[in-house]
Amino acid sequence: MPTVVHLHGGRTPAASDGYPTDLVLPRGWAAPATPHGSGHGSGHGSGHGSGHGMHDPRAVVTEVTRDYTFPLDQRPTLLWYHDHRMDFTAPAIWRGLAGLHLVRDDAEEALGLPAGPRELPLMIADRAFAADGALAYPALDPALRERPGVREPYLAGALGDVILVNGAPWPVHEVDAAPLPLRVLNASNARHYELEAVGDDGRRLDLVQVGADQGLLAAPVTHRLLPIAPAERYDLIVDFSGVPVGGRVRLLNRLGSGRTRDVMAFRVARKAADGSRVPATLSTDLPDWRRSDAVRVRDFAFRTGHLHSGRGWLIGGLPFDPARTDVTARLGDVEVWRLIADVHHPVHLHLVGFRVLSRSGRPPLPHDAGLKDTVSLRPGEAVEIITRFDGYRGRYLFHCHNAEHEDMGMMANLEIT
Ligand SMILES: [Cu+2]
DSSP, X not given: OOBOEEEETOOOOGGGSOOTTXXXXXXXXXXOSSOOSSOOSTTBXXXXXXXXXXXXXXXXOEESOOOOOOOOOSOOEEEEEEEOOTTTHHHXXXXXXXXXXXXXXXXXXXXXXXXXXXXXXXXXXXXXXOTTSOEEOOBSSTTSSSOOSBOGGGTTOOOOSEEEETTEESOEEEEEESEEEEEEEEOOSSOOEEEEEEETTSOEEOEEEEEXXXXXXXXXXXXXXXXXXXXXXXXXXXXXXXXOTTOEEEXXXXXXXXXXXXXXXXXXXXXXXXXXXXXXXXXXXXXXXXXXXXXXXXXXXXXXXEETTEEEEEETTBOOOTTSOOEEEOTTOEEEEEEXXXXXXXXXXXXXXXXXXXXXXXXXXXXGOSOBXXXXXXXXXXXXXXXXXXXXXXXXEEEEOSHHHHHTXXXXXXXXX
């Protein structure tokens, strides 16, 4: 298959950011005889021998190999990499083209947070399987060559009935009776979770958040329930020192039903000494952009709508077209963006982190703390974010990270000049 790698949350030069048409093609890959019919706009018609119909004069296509450069000049945090192929990102992620990427630095390690060998990344993703064990995905074109998108019942997003954590269904992980650092990614295409950790006695353990998408918070935030949308990350400390040896703590999804309520479980295997602590101040380098710093306020509506041969997902009434520049921002400028949703849309900006300013006129929620690169818009909500376009010039993207929405039009171009 054609593929292209995006390092999600990475501060990456545009040429290595994994623009959807900057494809790496298999040897001998040829364009289909006819363009697919689902159409994302005016750019359709001729291809680049890339297997889809989208015309993009700026695409940089290579065969078989490509070098990416990731300077990683950014705050330490949990990033993830995944395929970003034009029109076919969702099935590629579903098939496994995704993984974790940790950025560390000395200052973070000097904090004395619980860390070291106990640190446990959790990549949570739902999947569906056929009777023979093969991955099942409702693609319109199972060969993933011509017609993008999913069958009609899955237009809102493909949900699986098996919850995988680090590739294993509902795993049980043995832990010490000590604070455990968890680095959680929701790598699901479309499933939202509301996580809670519940012991055998029915009591909830605190989820102490120390980091967001883009690294350490200013101060810890304690949650009992923690919503996590596709592509969001949280760094958490869960303290198992009060759980008896042999006891079990289940990580549950309150938004699931039946088996999709279960995510994984921890079994406390042994007592352990632990000298770690969660400091009251975690970081002092978070940007504190103010509204008065912003040179521009922009509005974007994330809504369903008509592509020229069916239903899809639009930003500002338009489906994605790589040949159209939707936003031009000046390097160094601070802007406020107001994002409005019809249904749930986790909105992701490439290149930059942002702060959440408000939700439908109210203050941000506790889990909006820190520096984000993906914000979960709830149905009917208007979320304001503020950011500074910093780092590199070039062509970037913003889009919904419900992967099916993304493949069915819900992306836009962000040109930084
Ligand atoms: Cu969406």
